[in-house]
Amino acid sequence: MTDQLHVEISNKNIGKTNMMSQMIRFIILILVVLLLFAFLIPNFNYIRVPNLNNILTDAVIPAIFGFAMGIIIAGSGFDLSLGHIASMVASIVAYLMSRGLDMHPVLAIIIGLTVAALVGSISGFIVSRMGISSFIVTLGMQFLVIGARQLITRGQSVYINNEGFKWLARRPLGLSNLVFILIIVAVLCFLLMEKSAFGRKIHFVGANIEASRFSGIDVHKITFSIFVLGAILAAFGGILFAARAGAVQINSVDFRLLDAITIAVFSSVLFGRFRTIGIILVAILISMIATGLSMLGIQTEWIEFVKGFILLSSIVMSKFNHEDKMIKKILVNHQKLQKEI
Amino acid sequence: MPKSLSKFFQAYGMPFGLLALIVLMQLIFSQVPFFSALNLRNILLETVSISLTALGLSFIMMSGEGDLSFAGMFSLLTVIFADVSNLYNNFFISFITVMLIAVAVNLMIALLVTKFNYSSFIVSIAFMFMANGIEKALHQQTTLINNPSIRSFATIEFGLPIVIWLMILVYAVSYFVINKTKYGFSLRIVGENKDAAIEAGIDHKFIKISAYLIAGVLLALATTIEATRVGAIYEQGKFYMLPVFAACFLGSSMFVPGRINVAGTLVGALFMGSLEKFLNMINVESYIVSLTQGFVLLFSVGLVAFKRRKKINQIKL
Numbered sequence: 090m091t092d093q094l095h096v097e098i099s100n101k102n103i104g105k106t107n108m109m110s111q112m113i114r115f116i117i118l119i120l121v122v123l124l125l126f127a128f129l130i131p132n133f134n135y136i137r138v139p140n141l142n143n144i145l146t147d148a149v150i151p152a153i154f155g156f157a158m159g160i161i162i163a164g165s166g167f168d169l170s171l172g173h174i175a176s177m178v179a180s181i182v183a184y185l186m187s188r189g190l191d192m193h194p195v196l197a198i199i200i201g202l203t204v205a206a207l208v209g210s211i212s213g214f215i216v217s218r219m220g221i222s223s224f225i226v227t228l229g230m231q232f233l234v235i236g237a238r239q240l241i242t243r244g245q246s247v248y249i250n251n252e253g254f255k256w257l258a259r260r261p262l263g264l265s266n267l268v269f270i271l272i273i274v275a276v277l278c279f280l281l282m283e284k285s286a287f288g289r290k291i292h293f294v295g296a297n298i299e300a301s302r303f304s305g306i307d308v309h310k311i312t313f314s315i316f317v318l319g320a321i322l323a324a325f326g327g328i329l330f331a332a333r334a335g336a337v338q339i340n341s342v343d344f345r346l347l348d349a350i351t352i353a354v355f356s357s358v359l360f361g362r363f364r365t366i367g368i369i370l371v372a373i374l375i376s377m378i379a380t381g382l383s384m385l386g387i388q389t390e391w392i393e394f395v396k397g398f399i400l401l402s403s404i405v406m407s408k409f410n411h412e413d414k415m416i417k418k419i420l421v422n423h424q425k426l427q428k429e430i
Numbered sequence: 431m432p433k434s435l436s437k438f439f440q441a442y443g444m445p446f447g448l449l450a451l452i453v454l455m456q457l458i459f460s461q462v463p464f465f466s467a468l469n470l471r472n473i474l475l476e477t478v479s480i481s482l483t484a485l486g487l488s489f490i491m492m493s494g495e496g497d498l499s500f501a502g503m504f505s506l507l508t509v510i511f512a513d514v515s516n517l518y519n520n521f522f523i524s525f526i527t528v529m530l531i532a533v534a535v536n537l538m539i540a541l542l543v544t545k546f547n548y549s550s551f552i553v554s555i556a557f558m559f560m561a562n563g564i565e566k567a568l569h570q571q572t573t574l575i576n577n578p579s580i581r582s583f584a585t586i587e588f589g590l591p592i593v594i595w596l597m598i599l600v601y602a603v604s605y606f607v608i609n610k611t612k613y614g615f616s617l618r619i620v621g622e623n624k625d626a627a628i629e630a631g632i633d634h635k636f637i638k639i640s641a642y643l644i645a646g647v648l649l650a651l652a653t654t655i656e657a658t659r660v661g662a663i664y665e666q667g668k669f670y671m672l673p674v675f676a677a678c679f680l681g682s683s684m685f686v687p688g689r690i691n692v693a694g695t696l697v698g699a700l701f702m703g704s705l706e707k708f709l710n711m712i713n714v715e716s717y718i719v720s721l722t723q724g725f726v727l728l729f730s731v732g733l734v735a736f737k738r739r740k741k742i743n744q745i746k747l
Contacts, residue, residue, distance in 0.1 A: 394559075400552075401557070
């Protein structure tokens with residue numbers, strides 16, 4: 090019952106104005122972090138333009154992973170295999186463009202994304218038709234992907250010589266091309282998740298599956314498609330990583346799963362649902378913290394701990410969410426009204 | 431009596447099937463000495479830590495929650511055990527340290543889950559990543575225990591190695607507790623139907639917290655055994671994540687079909703251990719091991735969930 094009301098309320102204008110205040114508070118948080126590191130790091134190196142540029146570029150790939158996980162979480166699923174799928178696709182694409190095969194980058198990327206869609210559709214099928222929890226399915230899928238990619242690539246790391254492919258991560262316009270790619274992906278995600286009927290259905294299925302079944306939504310299809318979409322987006326993130334790094338190892342993108350979960354959970358907890366701009370801002374915040382910590386001379390390994398801690402505190406923070414309090418107040422008023430009637 | 435026969439098959443078909451599978455593999459690859467006494471003893475020794483971790487997870491899953499944190503905590507605790515025992519040269523100090531950390535972390539997860547109603551999977555994933563980060567920051571390679579007298583804990587023998595006796599004892603006690611005591615009954619009710627448990631006057635929060643604490647103690651035991659037996663292997667926990675889950679779900683397809691149970695978990699863990707050992711003995715490449723484990727997990731979960739396949743199992747944050 091509360092779930093239904095939650096959806097109704099957050100879909101109305103109350104959510105919108107509240108969202109703006111939430112966003113403003115979040116931007117203030119980002120500025121605080123910026124100032125903190127600016128004063129902590131000697132010679133103000135943190136706020137020099139090249140460094141800020143780097144922070145922005147670093148945020149691109151995590152943000153795309155965040156979109157992937159965000160879409161899946163919006164439909165009340167979960168995917169533990171995103172990082173492994175992305176690694177597999179990155180090494181497949183690199184392998185297709187390597188010396189023996191010399192495939193055109195566009196063709197290689199299309200083949201890679203098709204493979205990702207295939208893997209995503211397998212887990213989507215099992216989750217939507219077999220009634221198994223997506224945690225368990227994607228945990229099994231993670232190990233299947235580890236096996237499959239070892240089989241395909243024989244565990245070798247591949248260097249990328251294709252200049253056209255590497256152009257994806259160049260910076261001819263001052264900003265890295267990755268940033269423009271992120272903008273394109275973000276606009277597509279915005280249109281899909283926040284402006285189309287399909288995105289609304291995903292949110293609806295995620296919020297209340299019974300109600301959406303009775304209102305005529307094909308819940309199996311929607312659940313199926315979030316896993317396919319998520320896998321494709323994550324694979325695209327992996328491909329961008331390959332273009333940036335210039336060489337792919339068999340497990341080079343696995344650790345991005347942490348980024349994906351942290352960003353998507355943080356954003357969806359903070360804004361109550363899938364928000365494109367929220368995911369980008371959280372990605373930038375985490376990239377700022379990571380860069381700042383490594384500039385302070387803290388071991389890069391601790392950054393994983395810090396990200397895990399951010400994930401945990403974002404979950405804890407959700408209890409003190411302003412919107413929730415507001416909804417509780419409205420619910421109480423609602424019940425009072427009903428009693429009076 | 432066809433009905434009771436089919437019930438019998440539901441309950442006991444799976445263990446016989448698994449045994450038949452192993453025997454069949456032995457017949458196909460007859461050059462491998464799988465059913466030798468020494469090999470069976472080795473398999474038992476190697477599955478001790480997996481089966482203890484799986485038992486802990488079973489307790490948590492019986493109370494209706496979930497846990498992924500053991501995947502990170504396992505390798506972190508082995509590293510801590512190895513480091514502390516290299517520092518103080520004392521088995522008990524390192525054992526108590528590991529025990530305290532495991533119990534404290536699980537208590538923290540349990541409090542977050544029960545008092546604030548967060549999804550146990552998300553909370554434990556956060557703890558898993560934090561533990562991974564700390565482990566990476568401490569060491570990035572295998573850490574061995576230098577003191578031979580501490581290492582010998584895993585090799586003390588009374589007929590069988592003492593750790594195997596320990597495992598048998600722990601399983602026997604858990605079986606008794608789950609099936610014969612009031613506490614075990616409340617634990618199962620809380621997992622089956624929380625509302626019914628509340629109506630019956632069972633303190634479901636206390637039950638859940640206690641399940642997490644038991645899991646912490648078992649995890650500490652498992653890591654102690656692992657660290658003394660082979661040392662602290664870097665990122666070992668990630669590779670134990672799937673066998674442990676598969677053991678629990680395989681277990682829920684036998685003896686008491688559809689429910690996690692102690693005896694089933696033991697059989698599942700032993701099967702996962704012998705499968706891996708067998709695949710290693712016939713010298714397949716490493717990818718086949720992970721492929722098979724993934725298939726076993728999906729197959730066993732599919733078997734359990736097949737009856738309610740129409741209903742999509744969602745995860746709320």
